Amino acid sequence: MTAMNTTAYEGVSEHEYKRRIRAWTMYDWANSAFATTILAAVLPVYYSQVAGSTLPSAAVATAYWSAGLSVSLFIVALMSPILGTISDIVRNKKRLLSIFVCVGTVSTGLMVLISTGDWMLASILFVLSRIGFTAANVFYDALLPHIAKKEDQDKVSTRGYAMGYLGGGLLLAINIAMIQFLPGTWGPRLSFLSVGIWWAAFSIPIFLRVPEPPSATAVIAKGETVISVSFKRLFNTLKDIRHYSDLFKFLLAFLIYNDGIGTIIGVSAIYGAELGFGSVEMILALLMVQFVGIPYSLIFGRLPDIKEKRRPIFLAFIIFNMIALPVIGVFGCRMLPGTVTGGPLPPFPDTAIAVGEGSYLSTDEILTYTGDWEEIIVPADEIGAKEDAAFAISSSPGSLYDFAFNGQKVKLGYSIGPDYGTWAVMLDNQPLIDEDSGDPMIIDAYHSTLRYGASRTLMAPAAGEHILSLINTGDKSPESTGTRMTIHSLEVLPPIRHSNLGMIIGIIIGIEVVGLLLSLLLGQALFSRLAEHMNTKNSILLALLMYALVAIWGFFLNSVIEFWFLAWMVSVVQGGSQALSRSLYASMSPASKSGEFFGLFGIMEKFSAILGPLVFAAAVATFGSSRPAVLIIVAFFIVGGYVLTLVNVDEGRRTSSAEDAALMQS
Numbered sequence: 001m002t003a004m005n006t007t008a009y010e011g012v013s014e015h016e017y018k019r020r021i022r023a024w025t026m027y028d029w030a031n032s033a034f035a036t037t038i039l040a041a042v043l044p045v046y047y048s049q050v051a052g053s054t055l056p057s058a059a060v061a062t063a064y065w066s067a068g069l070s071v072s073l074f075i076v077a078l079m080s081p082i083l084g085t086i087s088d089i090v091r092n093k094k095r096l097l098s099i100f101v102c103v104g105t106v107s108t109g110l111m112v113l114i115s116t117g118d119w120m121l122a123s124i125l126f127v128l129s130r131i132g133f134t135a136a137n138v139f140y141d142a143l144l145p146h147i148a149k150k151e152d153q154d155k156v157s158t159r160g161y162a163m164g165y166l167g168g169g170l171l172l173a174i175n176i177a178m179i180q181f182l183p184g185t186w187g188p189r190l191s192f193l194s195v196g197i198w199w200a201a202f203s204i205p206i207f208l209r210v211p212e213p214p215s216a217t218a219v220i221a222k223g224e225t226v227i228s229v230s231f232k233r234l235f236n237t238l239k240d241i242r243h244y245s246d247l248f249k250f251l252l253a254f255l256i257y258n259d260g261i262g263t264i265i266g267v268s269a270i271y272g273a274e275l276g277f278g279s280v281e282m283i284l285a286l287l288m289v290q291f292v293g294i295p296y297s298l299i300f301g302r303l304p305d306i307k308e309k310r311r312p313i314f315l316a317f318i319i320f321n322m323i324a325l326p327v328i329g330v331f332g333c334r335m336l337p338g339t340v341t342g343g344p345l346p347p348f349p350d351t352a353i354a355v356g357e358g359s360y361l362s363t364d365e366i367l368t369y370t371g372d373w374e375e376i377i378v379p380a381d382e383i384g385a386k387e388d389a390a391f392a393i394s395s396s397p398g399s400l401y402d403f404a405f406n407g408q409k410v411k412l413g414y415s416i417g418p419d420y421g422t423w424a425v426m427l428d429n430q431p432l433i434d435e436d437s438g439d440p441m442i443i444d445a446y447h448s449t450l451r452y453g454a455s456r457t458l459m460a461p462a463a464g465e466h467i468l469s470l471i472n473t474g475d476k477s478p479e480s481t482g483t484r485m486t487i488h489s490l491e492v493l494p495p496i497r498h499s500n501l502g503m504i505i506g507i508i509i510g511i512e513v514v515g516l517l518l519s520l521l522l523g524q525a526l527f528s529r530l531a532e533h534m535n536t537k538n539s540i541l542l543a544l545l546m547y548a549l550v551a552i553w554g555f556f557l558n559s560v561i562e563f564w565f566l567a568w569m570v571s572v573v574q575g576g577s578q579a580l581s582r583s584l585y586a587s588m589s590p591a592s593k594s595g596e597f598f599g600l601f602g603i604m605e606k607f608s609a610i611l612g613p614l615v616f617a618a619a620v621a622t623f624g625s626s627r628p629a630v631l632i633i634v635a636f637f638i639v640g641g642y643v644l645t646l647v648n649v650d651e652g653r654r655t656s657s658a659e660d661a662a663l664m665q666s
Helices: 014-041 043-051 058-090 093-113 119-142 150-181 186-201 204-209 226-239 241-274 279-302 311-335 501-531 536-556 560-588 591-607 611-623 626-632 634-645 649-665
Strands: 358-361 367-370 373-378 389-394 400-416 422-427 442-444 451-472 485-492
Touching (some): 014 093, 014 150, 014 204, 058 119, 093 204, 119 591, 150 560, 279 311, 279 560, 311 501, 451 485, 536 634, 560 591, 626 634
Antiparallel strands (some): 367 400, 373 389, 400 451, 400 485, 422 451
16 A cells, blocks of 8 residues: 555645635535425426326325335445445545536436426436436545545535535526426426536536545455455445444434434425415425525534634524524414414314315215216225225216315315316306416316326315306317216315415514624623534534424424424524534544545435434324424434434544554555
8 A cells, every 4th residue: 555645635725725625615506406406396296297197196106206216325325335435445536426427417407308208217317317416425525524624624514515505596496487487398397407407517616626635545456356345445344343433423323313304304395285384485485495504504614613703603693593583483473463474274164055174075965966977986906095985977068066165275186087078167156267377267187097196276266155066068188088077075175374474584584683683792702601612513413402493393383484484493504414414424534435434424314314204104194193293303303412422523533543644654
């Protein structure tokens, strides 16, 4: 083995050092577009509604999507430590990074070809792009201990997350506008192409400015290969796990608490929808988290910096948010009018002539049939349900189906298929106007494949007693072979929540201004002593405490204002907790084995996406509600935080330094 320096920053001018840092953080800007548009906001919905529209049901489409996600994560989990070890031995982290960036960007760009029914193409491209995205992150993260000095790694890591929030949020906003204004499926398809181009273009700086780190290399004996040496070295690391006990304690802690973080991020939209919050509020909240996370990521990155004179001010500002946001959010929900807060309204009751809030099957007595109708029982295995369901089916033109309800919104559940036709929709004996087209609403139930899970939400102009009429028009699409219409459920939805987002955002901004002023005036006096203890580990523990409060508050919240306050609180800690976890791990990993150890770090990140959602789903199934499931997430932060307190960071750093020194001298 040849003795050499394991870092790329020594002997480099300050100007060049900063240029390399900027180039490295720019990659977070580049690839975060994939995380926001492809993973979170656009592709999952497009896959279910367009690419998977020819599958038997939406549930099958969801299952195929989940299978692709699992396959990609499993492949990367197997590849990461081996490829990382290879990158240490033959010094090709940037080459491997470039390969997986190419895999990710090309497969993402090719998603522009995905059209109706192309679920197989969508699955293949998604698996390839996710492999490229996740594997590239292994080598990107592994460059951190080489390009940033130990005392700068916290700030550099959090700066990267801040850049990611900004880049991912900007392109997501552009993509949402594209989806709104471009016709047909061209909005999402061109959004996928834009992600591929964005990711590729903004990856260029890291390849131009960041040098290949001069890691220590292993001697490959005669008869051995790079692969065999990599397996041998990885096996020796795992066998000698006690030598890295503090590092692996941190990995265990990270596996647990990051599972909680990932679960909160993953279920927030579903939870908000369950509580009845509108899609506009949800999308805007997602964008808010992206942009608000930028300054707070940078603040968290400065908490552990002993040279930073403003640490007490930053700490005071974070603690102020931790206390003020829940307190004012809860009191605001109870003191302000419901039209401002988006709080729940009383449920619609049954009346003498109409049913109130709730679900009703087609066999219920409150439904009125006119014409040629028949009732059938569909086996549970055909519709993916736990029990059989009753359907009402009409095959003759002019058949009428009346539903008298007290409310404003009704969710219609029906079937679609190759022998289905069109229905006219009447409300109180008048045609219901389609808000999108301005014409009388027509439901076209034709579909090339029989599917039972279709639904549509119909809304009256005002709440009250109404009669919804569905009429078999006898018309059919050109491809259809029949005029059937099938109805299997009707649900009177809860009252529409009304909120004033402008006022809510104004209240939040006012809180932040007050918090900033108090922090500037009192931070140095009240928090100087506590700030001295805010090393990287304790800063992460502070973030986990805030996450625990988020989960507890999530159990109780029931208004739009609380949801927005909660989202702001998440944005305070989300980037900082993950960025500091990355930099803390980097500081305790031998720089000469950064690829190998960040490969193991990547495995923990993948496994942390499994247990939390399973626990959440089990809790929902047990209690019949997401509220207890949200509360259970607190356990991940408590247990993960406790394990983190057992980590001796100084000892872990001494071990990694000794490992690097031994490799340099051998």
